[in-house]
Amino acid sequence: MAPKSAGIRVKEIPEEREPSAEEVLPALSSVAEPVTPPPEIDPDKRALLGEDNPVNGAVAIRVLEKLGFEVDTVTSGWEAVQLAGQNTYSVILLDCDSPAIGGYHTVMEIRDRENPKGIWTPILALTAYTMQWDRQQREAAGIDGYIAKPIQVDAMKAVLSRFAEDQSRPATMQLLALDRNMLTSLRKLTDGDGNQLEELVHLFIETSGRLLDQMETGLASGDLPSVAMAAHSMRGSSGQVGAKRMEEISSTIEALSRTGAGSGLGDWIQELRMTGCAKISRWSILHSCLPPKPPCRSAQRPFPAAMTPTRRS
Amino acid sequence: MAEDDPLIARFLGGSLTGAGFTVTHVGDGESALEALKQQSYGCVILDLNMPKLDGYGVVEAMRQQAKTQSTPVLILSLRSQENDIIRAFDLGADDYVSKPFSPLEVISRIRRLMVRANQLQSRG
Known part of the structure; x- marks a missing residue:
């Protein structure tokens, strides 16, 4: 049977060849x-x-x-x-x-x-x-x-x-896969300690918020070195948690503010904030959907017994 | 560990503690030198971009003092350009890891640095 090339059922990750x-x-x-x-x-x-x-x-x-x-x-x-x-x-x-x-x-x-x-x-x-x-x-x-x-x-x-x-929907797919992998590896490092993982995620949210504020204040007052410094830190922490897009944008902001090119910076900072918000919202859901303990390799992966959707008002 | 990014500090600090290390964390270069005056450490992890005194300044100062002359120093930095790495080694760093890093790899490198330092010390 030929691959269903035009069908809406098969969405591939762009870099990969078409699966058979x-x-x-x-x-x-x-x-x-x-x-x-x-x-x-x-x-x-x-x-x-x-x-x-x-x-x-x-x-x-x-x-x-x-x-x-x-x-x-x-x-x-x-x-x-x-x-x-x-x-x-x-x-x-x-x-x-x-x-x-x-x-x-x-x-x-x-x-x-x-x-x-x-x-x-x-x-x-x-x-x-x-x-x-x-x-x-x-x-x-x-x-x-x-x-x-x-x-x-x-x-x-x-x-x-x-x-x-x-x-076209591969972007979301890749983002989700990345976030999922990131959370799983963080969880492994923290020995399945949900509190530690939560603490790290919160720390990331808090740090990103502070750095974004610093960038905005710096831009408003024409203090580009301060923007560059905040963007540099942001690049570090987002890279460390696997937030690739945030890392890229931070890198652009850092480069732009180091060269003194203030134009367009506001838009990039805005974009970074939006990307950060989207990521954090994905995380909070992924985190709440992860099983309470890392699944045992030998056992059948447990399907959550209580399958109530997570809702936050 | 001298690291001004709280997330990275928590991330690596947690991993090191989990691996059995006792970690002192400072957020800038001057505090790092201050801590090194107070106590001896088996290994020093330095970020390059830090307030007050950067990582280059810390490793340079460490190598000029007898007490910290042979303490292993691992640089952990976002900078990954050849000249940044060369400068760090020229100033006396023992190892260099670019961010983002794998905490397990860093721990492994630190263990190795510490074993080596002990061997050199026992040979006198």
Whole structure:
């Protein structure tokens, strides 16, 4: 079977070559099922729906089928993770407000299994929470978009077709993978001591805030050496915690302020602040989603029992 | 450990403590020299960019005093240019690690520096 090059299901990390069909779809050869689909169903359009509310589920299934999707339905997060690992879906929809589906944890489990294969299946949340903070949290957890509940048929169609067209999403994927690796290695260094890890993360937040303030004050008063000094420190601490983008921006700010080129500095500092905020929001979610202790190699990785989405107001 | 970045200090300090070292942390070069007057240390870790007195200044001063002349010095810096590294060694540094660093590697290097210093000392 040829790789589904144009499909929205395979998102690769840019530097890597295109994975072969066997690598991307290891489970496909073992699936004996593909019987001839009913004529109106496009075989390339397969959706996984995780929804334990029968009413919402029925509406979602109807819309998906109308749009030509073949739908697999599950009523628990664990089933969703298993099916997502076995099959290839063009889109996954999860009820993120349901404890049984366990939105964020489920998504992170799916992403963890996809990452090594270079796959990024679009995941959409079915949710009643649509505020800015909710959206940021979802993005941090690896969710691409959302369909607001109660489901409006036209809105759902619009979101689905937008994701069918938009095929670029590797940036988030890399960021998440990086953050996840960073937190895991920090955790290893701190011997799985969650408090120490938390302390480091807090220290990073505090230090970054102080340095950003120093940069802004320095810029406002024309004290470029002070901006350079703060940017230098920021480069050090962000590099140390694996915050690559922050490290790059800090490096630019440091270079610009050392050469006395004040123009454009304000924008870079602003950009650094935004990047920092996004990172911190991803971290707080990733951190809260990490299992309490480093998973034992020999044992099956525990799936969080309480799959309640983390919410902060 | 002389390091003005609290995050790096906490990060490395925690790792060193975890590996069994007793760590004194100072945030600038002058305090580093002050601490070295008060007590002897098995190894000194220096950042280069520090307030008051930079890492170059500290290692230079250390090498001029009998008490700290042969104390191992590891430089830990964001600077990774050839001339920065050469200058550090010329002034008397024993090892140089660029940031971002792996704490495990730094610990390993420190252990080695300390073993070597002890061997040299026992040979007189």
